[in-house]
Amino acid sequence: MLRHLIFIGSLLLFIAFAVVIALNKQEEQKVVKSQLMALNDSTGNNKTGDQMKDKIVKTDAEWKAILTDEQYHVMREKGTERPFTGKFWDHKETGTYKCAGCGEVLFESITKFDAHCGWPSFYAPGDSGVIAENSDYSHGMVRTEVICNKCGAHLGHVFNDGPKPTGLRYCINSVSLIFEKK
Ligand code: FE
Numbered sequence: 001m002l003r004h005l006i007f008i009g010s011l012l013l014f015i016a017f018a019v020v021i022a023l024n025k026q027e028e029q030k031v032v033k034s035q036l037m038a039l040n041d042s043t044g045n046n047k048t049g050d051q052m053k054d055k056i057v058k059t060d061a062e063w064k065a066i067l068t069d070e071q072y073h074v075m076r077e078k079g080t081e082r083p084f085t086g087k088f089w090d091h092k093e094t095g096t097y098k099c100a101g102c103g104e105v106l107f108e109s110i111t112k113f114d115a116h117c118g119w120p121s122f123y124a125p126g127d128s129g130v131i132a133e134n135s136d137y138s139h140g141m142v143r144t145e146v147i148c149n150k151c152g153a154h155l156g157h158v159f160n161d162g163p164k165p166t167g168l169r170y171c172i173n174s175v176s177l178i179f180e181k182k
Pocket residue numbers: 099100101102103104148149150151152153
């Protein structure tokens with residue numbers, strides 16, 4: 001009888017310990033999560049489309065005044081530069097690619113890869129929320145257009161034939177980008 005009591009007592013004690021440890025872990029995870037959220041808030045990272053309230057809206061005339069003819073055609077009229085003609089399709093320097101319309105950071109060179117397609121290609125945006133997507137049914141194809149989420153500039157398209165880790169290929173017009181060396 002005594003042995004049974006000792007056994008049950010030990011079992012209860014063990015369960016109590018396990019519960020305390022599990023609760024502690026949960027609390028630690030909560031703290032880490034809130035620290036990460038605070039860090040993202042302070043650096044302005046991980047902005048979602050809804051959180052980005054600083055959108056840039058200009059008239060066509062205003063865009064024409066600040067963009068070159070080719071930039072205006074590609075970025076505001078959804079044109080496409082000829083392959084192997086842009087300045088970034090074979091560009092390999094380390095740095096940041098920004099939107100030529102508003103300066104928003106769009107891609108980092110670390111995600112750039114050679115897709116042999118004649119346009120600069122990236123497997124991921126520099127940050128979540130900087131790029132928005134639209135379905136594009138033009139030219140008899142079904143494609144996903146990518147635009148700058150801040151100023152609405154047409155950038156290019158995203159395809160599902162990219163490399164790891166995302167499997168995506170952001171195929172971007174050079175003329176929509178400006179490069180900042182690091
Ligand atoms: Fe932009």
